[in-house]
Amino acid sequence: EPEVTQTPSHQVTQMGQEVILRCVPISNHLYFYWYRQILGQKVEFLVSFYNNEISEKSEIFDDQFSVERPDGSNFTLKIRSTKLEDSAMYFCASSAKIEQYFGPGTRLTVT
């Protein structure tokens, strides 16, 4: 069964450093998303991406964040200058139409 994959599973970085979280969506999907989940809290929407551009973003997704689909398979989330409060699980999701399939997540720890 096709699935969304994410790398790395755990990323530790120092405050102020740039990180890139990587995702490989399901191959025939056209809609891509990033969500985050701070420990013990609910999943929060960050951004949606379709046809090589951002279709929607939340207030969390400020100028420090960017997304890219550099090739036909990868979908990345970049945080330019990480803050302590960026520590969270980051989930990538993809969909063909409506149903969104989530990856296993990347745990980002900012120290």
Place this chain on the structure above:
Amino acid sequence: GESVGLHLPTLSVQEGDNSIINCAYSNSASDYFIWYKQESGKGPQFIIDIRSNMDKRQGQRVTVLLNKTVKHLSLQIAATQPGDSAVYFCAEKTSNTGKLIFGQGTTLQVKP
């Protein structure tokens, strides 16, 4: 503003019993609702969905009920098994956006 919330943070049931997890939503414009299961260290896993033009949908051992009058969503799990132990989230979306709005989550504990 928009919000999706859950009534109970933790639900403990005996193996073999039926489980009911509840969710309240506030955005009357939402037209699609989903239940996700999240096991420890994993991403949300799709369980079942329902559109706003329906009030009940059944899957394998799971049933989702939607009451638009009181903006209430529930997930019923029949014959709960230890493997059902997880955090369950409801989520909603409107047709003009792909964004899912998640509720707070209910932890389901299944006692053997």
